[in-house]
Amino acid sequence: MPEAVKKPRPEFRNIGIAQLGGYRLPLAGKVSILHRLSGGLMFLLLPFALYLFEQSLTSEISFASLKAFFGHVIVKLIVLVLAWAFTFHFFAGLRFLLADTHRFVNKEGGRNTATVVLVASTLVTIVIALKLFGVF
Template identity: 40%
Template sequence: MKHSSRPVFLNLLQIKMPVGALTSFTHRVTGVLLAASVPVALYLLELSLRNEQGFDDASRLFGHPVVKVVVFVALWTLAHHLLAGIRHLLSDMSVGSTFVTARRSAWWVNVGGLALALVAAGVWL
């Protein structure tokens, strides 16, 4: 029987992926998070528009520190997904497809997503 050199146990935390792969993987994860957040956002919008008490309840909820962290993560998710999506679209049109440019754009997406989230959180807070 021939033994395979393929790993039997795949631990993603032990695999050293390049920055482009991490950016692409994170783009997929942020897409799932954005889709999952739609019902919560719609509920909060409906609560705030229901009546004056509902608006006060929603406003009070956004003042809670845990909710502020969740909103910051949501802002980062949106910013990263937007920038990574633009990067993927440009790559599909063969813009920035060389190894060096693709690696540099992946870093810009990662840093830019965090920077946009910090700016948005600074305006919001």
């Protein structure tokens, strides 16, 4: 009886920096990376946010100057990025809490919850942008 020919198992090696451009990450993986980035961004800007909060409570004059500072378009864009980071991190955190309870941990569930996170955070950020720029 002829012996079956065994194919060599494929080798999966670590990805190099040069290969990152061609690597396709699934949507759930992108959401995971963005969750970490948004959390890091909020963590790094926490002292600045606390300083601004302290300035808003110091006196009426410091509140008025802070209000004028937030009237600039560049500052509004920075606040909008922080709002996106917060909303994205919030919805992605809910997604990971669901995963911790063993819900939606299959491939399709991961893709669906990642889509919900992206859509929900985008919609909430758009509403915040409309309010921030005075549309309503």
